[in-house]
Amino acid sequence: MSSNSIRILAGNSHPALAKLIAKRLGTDLANVTVSKYSNQETAVTIGESVRDEDVFIIQSGCGEINDHLMELLIMINACKTASARRITAVLPCFPYARQDKKDKSRAPISAKLVANMLSVAGADHVITMDLHASQIQGFFDCPVDNLYGEPSVLRYIRENIPDWKNAIIVSPDAGGAKRATSIADHLDLDFALIHKERKKANEVSRMVLVGDVKDKVAILVDDMADTCGTLGLAAKTLMENGAAAVYAIVIHGVLSGKALKVINESVLTRVVVTNTIPHAEKKKLCPKLDTIDVSAVLAEAIRRTHNGESVSYLFQHAAI
Amino acid sequence: MKNIVVLTGSSHPKLAQRICDNLGIELSECKLGKFSNQETSVEIKNSVREKHVYIIQSGCGRVNDNVIELFILVQACLMGSAKRVTVVTPLFPYSRQSEKSQKKRLPQHQIGSEIMSSLTQQADGPSSLPQGTFAQSFMGMSIGEGGYRQWCARAGTLVANLLQAAGADHLIAMDLHDPQYQGFFEIPVDLIYAEPCIIQWIRTEIPNWRQAVVVSPDAGGAKRATSVCSKLNLDFALIHKEDLANTKESMGLVGEVAGRPVIVLDDMIDSGSTIYAIAVHGVFSGPALEIINKSPITQVACTNTVPQEEFRKLCPKLATIDISTMLAEIIRRTFNGESVSQLFVHDEQF
Numbered sequence: 001m002s003s004n005s006i007r008i009l010a011g012n013s014h015p016a017l018a019k020l021i022a023k024r025l026g027t028d029l030a031n032v033t034v035s036k037y038s039n040q041e042t043a044v045t046i047g048e049s050v051r052d053e054d055v056f057i058i059q060s061g062c063g064e065i066n067d068h069l070m071e072l073l074i075m076i077n078a079c080k081t082a083s084a085r086r087i088t089a090v091l092p093c094f095p096y097a098r099q100d101k102k103d104k105s106r107a108p109i110s111a112k113l114v115a116n117m118l119s120v121a122g123a124d125h126v127i128t129m130d131l132h133a134s135q136i137q138g139f140f141d142c143p144v145d146n147l148y149g150e151p152s153v154l155r156y157i158r159e160n161i162p163d164w165k166n167a168i169i170v171s172p173d174a175g176g177a178k179r180a181t182s183i184a185d186h187l188d189l190d191f192a193l194i195h196k197e198r199k200k201a202n203e204v205s206r207m208v209l210v211g212d213v214k215d216k217v218a219i220l221v222d223d224m225a226d227t228c229g230t231l232g233l234a235a236k237t238l239m240e241n242g243a244a245a246v247y248a249i250v251i252h253g254v255l256s257g258k259a260l261k262v263i264n265e266s267v268l269t270r271v272v273v274t275n276t277i278p279h280a281e282k283k284k285l286c287p288k289l290d291t292i293d294v295s296a297v298l299a300e301a302i303r304r305t306h307n308g309e310s311v312s313y314l315f316q317h318a319a320i
Numbered sequence: 321m322k323n324i325v326v327l328t329g330s331s332h333p334k335l336a337q338r339i340c341d342n343l344g345i346e347l348s349e350c351k352l353g354k355f356s357n358q359e360t361s362v363e364i365k366n367s368v369r370e371k372h373v374y375i376i377q378s379g380c381g382r383v384n385d386n387v388i389e390l391f392i393l394v395q396a397c398l399m400g401s402a403k404r405v406t407v408v409t410p411l412f413p414y415s416r417q418s419e420k421s422q423k424k425r426l427p428q429h430q431i432g433s434e435i436m437s438s439l440t441q442q443a444d445g446p447s448s449l450p451q452g453t454f455a456q457s458f459m460g461m462s463i464g465e466g467g468y469r470q471w472c473a474r475a476g477t478l479v480a481n482l483l484q485a486a487g488a489d490h491l492i493a494m495d496l497h498d499p500q501y502q503g504f505f506e507i508p509v510d511l512i513y514a515e516p517c518i519i520q521w522i523r524t525e526i527p528n529w530r531q532a533v534v535v536s537p538d539a540g541g542a543k544r545a546t547s548v549c550s551k552l553n554l555d556f557a558l559i560h561k562e563d564l565a566n567t568k569e570s571m572g573l574v575g576e577v578a579g580r581p582v583i584v585l586d587d588m589i590d591s592g593s594t595i596y597a598i599a600v601h602g603v604f605s606g607p608a609l610e611i612i613n614k615s616p617i618t619q620v621a622c623t624n625t626v627p628q629e630e631f632r633k634l635c636p637k638l639a640t641i642d643i644s645t646m647l648a649e650i651i652r653r654t655f656n657g658e659s660v661s662q663l664f665v666h667d668e669q670f
Binding site for chain 1: 367368379384388397399471475486603606
């Protein structure tokens with residue numbers, strides 16, 4: 001019969017992003033209700049037929065992560081039993097991505113567990129953005145598309161940071177150096193690095209700047225901002241070393257715990273996050289917060305996956 | 321008992337402690353918590369290498385948190401080279417699968433029925449809404465556009481598969497809602513029953529129990545009730561719930577209960593619409609405790625598969641049947657490789 005169509009299902013983690021994506025694709029969100037029974041178990045009600053359709057389930061690993069993870073798994077399983085043709089899990093922020101190795105005895109590799117759970121539930125394909133370690137793609141047997149927020153970040157810098165041609169890209173730790181150099185190369189700017197010297201475990205004793213930031217606008221780039229302890233200290237170090245202003249751009253703005261307080265009290269001019277994680281409430285409490293909209297990137301990836309076109313265009317160019 | 325490690329999740333640590341006291345071993349130290357971004361954090365303090373690990377977690381409280389914590393614990397033991405991982409679930413999460421019970425549990429169903437009754441009152445007026453589409457879209461079993469019947473996803477097989485994918489080798493569950501659930505698993509499943517504990521409680525706590533009648537609150541529980549009856553040599557009765565179209569349920573009693581103490585037996589009390597009960601799993605969500613307090617119940621007894629301390633403070637009619645001895649026995653027997661079936665033949669010592 002006729003070829004199948006895209007169906008977008010959204011969980012409760014980030015309905016605003018799902019609506020934006022659906023709007024870009026020119027469809028409505030599918031009629032699915034996700035709620036809880038009185039004993040706290042998750043209840044998923046499918047309201048329309050998904051038989052032989054190309055289903056995309058949008059759920060981000062944020063907020064009440066365990067609840068949202070169970071919602072995602074149950075939705076995937078429900079679509080599988082409803083005979084969907086292909087089920088793609090779209091996870092703008094991958095849950096448990098930071099527990100990806102056994103760094104001490106008896107530590108679980110929760111990222112591998114999540115990958116197993118998604119496969120067992122019935123996902124045929126996974127789309128995610130800026131995985132903490134791109135090797136996590138290897139945990140899956142099914143195809144994984146790891147999209148990059150970099151083109152959107154580059155566009156933001158060019159359009160919104162005054163005097164960006166005189167800026168310098170700084171990585172707040174050694175692990176993010178590769179990410180920062182890539183951005184610096186694309187913009188043809190200089191690069192610097194902040195090195196944490198740890199005297200005792202869990203106590204950052206000193207931050208050492210490697211590179212010269214005098215009189216330049218410093219742009220800190222990282223993949224995730226959680227408690228923002230590192231960002232706050234890094235900004236302070238940069239100002240002490242003569243930077244003119246400090247911006248921070250991160251892909252996943254988790255901003256938990258005291259993060260907003262740290263940002264408000266720090267010397268940062270602005271903190272920019274993408275909308276992989278909802279933060280509308282946080283913006284009211286922290287005027288320094290700004291947003292990069294990545295719904296276009298995700299919507300384009302979904303469209304190209306459905307049509308069988310190449311997605312690699314999106315790795316270089318920001319979707320409009 | 322060498323080479324055994326008993327771990328507990330955060331759902332019911334007191335039960336786990338009692339089980340360990342029964343076994344005469346220490347509960348293994350394990351730090352459970354959440355990271356600042358709400359991800360679950362698990363740290364097992366002692367070595368599990370080449371040991372037989374038992375993980376005790378009940379599907380109560382914040383179910384999704386406890387379920388994910390269980391999976392992460394299983395995975396951590398797998399990564400720590402445990403010889404065998406057995407999961408012990410006093411209350412198995414997401415175990416209720418029947419279509420009918422799920423429709424009733426949905427909040428929409430309750431909203432729909434109120435609107436339905438107000439609609440039928442308005443039906444005669446000139447401003448009445450077209451009953452077809454509007455009313456139908458509110459009932460849980462609605463017909464949407466294009467004749468599609470909305471349905472609720474059942475998570476039972478999924479949870480079974482996830483548990484196996486996480487790395488469990490064996491499952492011990494208590495009084496599963498549907499015993500056929502064992503077939504969803506590739507790994508061996510041991511089902512145990514709280515019946516011996518319940519029978520002992522009846523004999524010790526209910527005065528003149530010999531004249532009592534055991535009643536099943538619905539047709540599905542008849543088998544469970546008759547099993548208890550035959551062991552105690554009591555009479556049996558049944559309550560038949562008729563579901564009329566608009567949720568007014570009429571209850572019909574089949575059997576004689578006049579002038580005798582009545583024991584109503586069920587496997588789970590969740591929303592509390594059944595009264596005067598002994599039940600295995602006392603979940604008590606929603607207005608359950610209020611309903612029990614207001615009703616003509618003498619006493620409600622539940623096992624401690626779900627933590628009961630908070631519930632008992634709110635409802636003085638609540639009593640607890642301790643099943644930790646049962647679980648400890650089954651752990652001891654599976655660990656030693658002994659037969660478990662003796663526990664079900666009969667109940668003197670429990």
